[in-house]
Amino acid sequence: MSKSSLIALVTGANKGIGFEIARQLGKQGITVLIGARDERRGMEAELRLAGEGVDARFVHLDVTDQQSVEDAAVAIRGQFGRLDILVNNAGILVDEKPPSDYDIRSMVAVYETNVFGVFRTTKAMVPLLLASEQGRIVNMSSSLGSLTLNSDPNFELASFLMIGYNSSKAAVNALTVFYANDLRESAIKVNAADPGYCATALNAFTGMRTPEEGARTAVRLATLPADGPTGGFFSDAGSLPW
Template structure:
């Protein structure tokens, strides 16, 4: 049975991603910063008929928590097939470039960029034991620098000094990681789940959690001929599904 670890998976897109991977027969380790909330999410999935899931406590901004999660998972499995770096934060509602606090910007980058890097580095050895390892970095369409410089883009006015740059940096890391792993069986991609109605945006998005998670799962299930080092975004590029960086 293939295995998957999802960070920030006790609710919203992460939780639905867990559900859909379970439907595909994966054994899912549901990462949650709060273990009690993670257990509650697991209990719900088990009540739905998915026994192959268990919680794992992991706070992506806490090095000790990441190390403990790696040790705990290593005691259970020798191979990890899928890593979904889903945990992320928005930061302040308003993020003007000239007045946003450095502290707030650092906090957003700490979760959205440095957390992803540290988690990936911590679990890469387990992923390397897989015959078909997949890394999915959950990004945002707002991370496209090309589109942010295009006045005709529908989200052109949606600027911010923390969240958008953090996702652009995550996209850049995805490219570097994919390049480093280019001669292996890894597929490393960034996925924009779309503007989805979640707690993250006070349920203002028009998209469904189910559709958003399906985009993430699609990248997690890529076959051997599937692409790597791509920025998937049905929202930014409905015809091709590939967003400009």
């Protein structure tokens, strides 16, 4: 299937790395569905990308809202009959602190978006991805979620003791492995992407990389060929340990 006939859904695509993933997929001729929880922000993103010649279409989607995710799946089925690429990009940080100081309500809020949101959206979209000849799922993770890296006291980010966010990304990695195993007999490939530390609203624009750079690994994984990997965790530099 040529790229110009592919359909991609990116959650949290109205800004940051998600917007850049949508832009880079769209520049390849792929139709991008701009998943956004806020209609105005989603429409603005659609218009910006349309102005660059991208076939971008806003889809209302709040990953914490079961009805909105189910409605999005029904709308995509009605319009396209399938989905070729799902990028689970929407993610949040909530009042991050080391474990001893962290509030359970913040933990629940982070998991509601970063973990249950990924599961909810994936579960709703897998039937549509199975209708594709080449379904691809990319989960936006982080090296902060790597248990192997965090077990090394010399890990460069070991001081980022953000228990809610970091453990949510470890859970995203677990979802990646289990979904990859579950779908191994299908054409669907499921991988996790680490964008690196990028300047976005998530970190008050303190990151060293641009969102454009951060989007690249996810875009590569979203457009893997049939002999590409599944059940892996990747950054620009290659494979990452779980």
